[in-house]
Amino acid sequence: MQAITYERAGDIAGALRAAQQPGTMFIGGGTNLLDLMKGGVENPVHLVDITRIRSLDSIDTLPDGGLRIGALVRNSDAANHALIRTRYPLLSQALLAGASPQLRNMATVGGNLMQRTRCGYFYDTAFDQCNKRNLGSGCAAIGGHNRMHAILGASPQCIAVNPSDMSVALAALDATVRVDGPQGERTIAFDQFHRLPGDRPDLDTTLAPGELITAVDLPPPLFADHSHYLKIRDRASYAFALVSVAAALQMDGRTVKQARIALGGVAHKPWRASAAEQMLAGHELGEGTLREAATAALRDAQPQTSNRFKVQLAQRAIVRTINLAANPAAVRTGGVA
């Protein structure tokens, strides 16, 4: 058994100081990290508990009308916060679609951003081949059990997907991740935070060693009236997405002024469907336009041996989500346009 040392950081400076020790990991709610440690997937030598850093535990309005969500805000608190529910309902829905109430009570925003893939070969150390766990060892999911895996942006080294629901909404909302670290503070545009696997699938994000996520900033709300998060999964709760869609629209009557669409469950990072967004902007919403946009969103899809179904599932989910975002009344009445 490997010995682990543990300390509680009282402030950001203390956490950053402690993280200089090689083999250190931060621990938030522990809902992902502890499972990975028990399975021998993550093997930190030093754990820095950041949950007592009070300055990271609040939700504050920004001068530009946006919102800053501290990295230690629990997923439940974020989902149920009045300003998030009213101004960013997309984010609230995505958070509530994740995990279970008990897990959301523990899970932090920073930890959610950093949670690792749910690829079974990554979790099961009995499999030697996993480039994410052991770079250069191969990828057992390619040609293996890959029903849940990526259809977009994968590489010959890794076909794992990012499992976070929250991150799909943050991608659509163009959030910014604030971090602090040995080189000082910096901000990372959400699209640049998670990585595609390329030839370094061991790296999920662009966070540098020793950096701490301090907050997520949301731009001023533009989409509160027309947004929707749809998660399609094998069970109605407590299951990761096969495919999910976050759609945020600015509408002028039936015409789309601006569309933001992000997909979950399809790639190593939340996947912005930029081609579909451009096809919808300036157009009246109609079944034909929607189907064309959904087709464009999946044009580059390269399914694996067992997940070809995800292509059509994602296309249909896009159409359905945009219809629901455009017609919020249909959600309340249970009808789908």
Ligand SMILES: Cc1cc2nc3c(=O)[nH]c(=O)nc-3n(C[C@H](O)[C@H](O)[C@H](O)COP(=O)(O)OP(=O)(O)OC[C@H]3O[C@@H](n4cnc5c(N)ncnc54)[C@H](O)[C@@H]3O)c2cc1C
């Ligand atoms: C059974 C189960 C079902 C789940 N279902 C879903 C689901 O459907 N959808 C979904 O989205 N999620 C789901 N989750 C995942 C859950 O959302 C994550 O486990 C949780 O969000 C992680 O947050 P945490 O604070 O517990 O992170 P921790 O476990 O504490 O940490 C996770 C990682 O983040 C790092 N970290 C934590 N905070 C910071 C920080 N501030 N700066 C830098 N690094 C940091 C840690 O070092 C670690 O690497 C599920 C989890 C379980 C166990």
